[in-house]
Amino acid sequence: LMAQCTVGVRGERLPTSKVCFTDFMHWDSLGDPSVHIVNGVSVSGPYNDTTYYYRVRAVDIFGRLGPYSSIVSATPRDETPPQPPTDVAVEARGDTLVVYWTKVTRDRYGHPEIPGVKEYKVYRADSMTDTLGTLVASHVHQPGGDTTQVCFKDHSPDIKPEYGEKVFYYRVRTIDWHNNVSPISAAAGGYIPDTIPPDPPKNLKAEGYGNFIKLTWSKNTEPDLAGYKIYRGICGGETVKVVQVEKRTREYRPYPLHLVATIDNPDSTVYKDYGVPEGSPICYRYAVKAYDKKENISDTSRTVCEKLREGVPPPPPIIVGLKARQKAILVEWVSPPVQDLFGFIVERSSDSVHWERVSPELHFPEHVSCEDIPPVNRWAADSVFSFLDKNVEPKKLYLYRVRGADYTGNIGEPSAEMATYTFDFKGPPKPRITAVSPVSGKPFLRVTWSPAYNSSLLGFVVFRKAGTGGKYIQVSYLIKGNEFLDKKVRRGVTYWYRVQCLQANGNRSEPSDPVSGALP
Structure with missing residues (x-):
């Protein structure tokens, strides 16, 4: 060896060049350590953290060896950082984000980490542009054996926002057993899917009109609210009895409510149901559900019942008989089968100009709920109504008329007036x-x-x-x-x-x- 060095072992520049020898690890084409042959002897290493001893002797041009130098020793140290993790990915599992990556086994030059990788550090950021973020795991240990993946499970409550979804970005560093730290990995993002539904809408109210039923409710406060769903059924209690004759069973099932409208405006708190058949006498049950941007649907609001309220008073009844009784007159009439018929008012006059009520006073309910009004005329089974006027004088002419009244206090026009002098009891021929x-x-x-x-x-x-x-x-x-x-x-x-x-x-x-x- 006759190499001349101008730089010392610590990288310092030498004042004069010196003869030198560099002992370094040899690598094969795969990047793994290999041996080399010197004078027929296989030589490996040097390996980090192993102390090696060296001595030198000169050789002249005739091949004659000089004496050995004194012995010196040196221990190589690993100062090469490992590779950063690759294939970093994030997967949601319930309320946990699982970060996983390919196990690192080599340094930045592609050579094996000897004695290996010790652990990983995991960082979490709110943005992909944040190059580091917050350290959330400092000791994710290197798995042993044939395991090829490393994972970290982030259980922090911070990753699950109160409303909606938020993407978090994760980066990872590799640390070897000599505490050399790799560059930061590429970022991988993930989020916890939003599975929390909004609260049920509150303060649901219904109001009937002539050709529609109006619903109102209080607005939900969730920031990720997307809209509301309107449901309608028949007002008949919370459950309906179902009898299966062939199985000889009886059970109670929830009274069915069917979706009739979807409102995709979270600020809307009013719905007018024009889908009710015109003139329908049915009492309908309504409920509202809220849904968010991820289609999570709330529980059902409280239900309310309402029907069409036409606001038209009953048509005039028809007096079909005035019958003299002992110290009394019996007034008989028929009425059209109006659904919301509440009662009648019988009026009497002696001159066809001044009329007075002679029937008992009607006491209308202060609040009429949908269930208070029967689906059909509650007197439909009776063909004739009657009132016995006992406050009469003998041999005096009286005229009578009758008005109908509905549940909301609307009083109709009077019937045609009839006088008591009609005492022909013979009826017409039977049809x-x-x-x-x-x-x-x-x-x-x-x-x-x-x-x-x-x-x-x-x-x-x-x-x-x-x-x-x-x-x-x-x-x-x-x-x-x-x-x-x-x-x-x-x-x-x-x-x-x-x-x-x-x-x-x-x-x-x-x-x-x-x-x-x-x-x-």
Whole structure:
């Protein structure tokens, strides 16, 4: 060896060049340590942290060896940083973010880390542009054996925001057993999926109008709110009884609510349901759910019930009889089958100008809930209403009229007035139903009868019952004709009809004989 060195072992510049020899590790093509042959002897190393001893002797041009120098020793140290982790990735598992990467086994030059990698440091940042972030793990140990991946589980509550989702970025450093630290790895991002639903909407209220039902509620406060979902069902309690005959079982299931609208505006707190059939007498149950930007849906709000409120007072009743009794007069009338009919007011006059109420005062409820109003006229099974006026004087002419009133206190127009001098008790002939037939192309039944209508009659009233049991109920207003079209029938049901005639003096005929009919 005749190499000349101008730099010392510590990197200092020498004043004069000196003969030198560099003992270094040899590597194969894969970057692993290899041996080299010197004078037929295999030489390996030098290895870090191993002390080696050296001595030198000169050789002249004739190959003659001089004496050995004194012995000196040296111990190489590892000052090469390891490689940074590669393939860093983040995966959400429940409320935990799992950071994993490929196990590091070599230094920055691709040579094996001897004796190996000790641990890793993990950093978490709010932004990808943050080159370091906060140290969240300082001692993630190197796994042994054939394990090829390293992982760190971040359980910190900071990674799960109260609302929505937030991406966190992780970077990793490698530390070897000589505490050499690698450069920082590339960043990998991940987040905890938002699975927390909003709170149920509060203060749900419903108000009925003529052709829609209006819902209002208090706005939710969640910043990630996306909107609301509106549900509608039939007001009938919290559960419905389901009987399965073939299994001989009975169970109670939640009363069904069906989605009718989705509002994609988180600031909206009003919905008008125009989907209720016109004139529907049904009491509907409503509920609202909130949903956020990740489609997490809240529990159901409290439910409210409401129906259409047309605000129209009942039509005038029809007085069908004034009957003299001992020290009293019996007033009889019929009323159209209005759903929200609450009661009647009977008025009396002696001159057709000044009228006074003679029936008991009606006491209307202060608040009328949907459930207070029956789905059908609660007196529908009765064909005639009556009032006995006991505060009368003998041999005095009285006129009477009747008004209808609904649950909200709307009072209708009065009936045609009638006087007590009409005492003809003979009724008109009993009608005869001539046919009950389906209407072509429509799910209706047409009822026709005789005798023909004329000016001496007030008209005809139709009564109906479904099947062979039950009672007849009035299904028509007063008809000035000889035909009634029944639009509220269902297939598979046989309907029975009777018709009654009313004279102009208020006397009634006997009901016709029953005749049946059904849709094909």
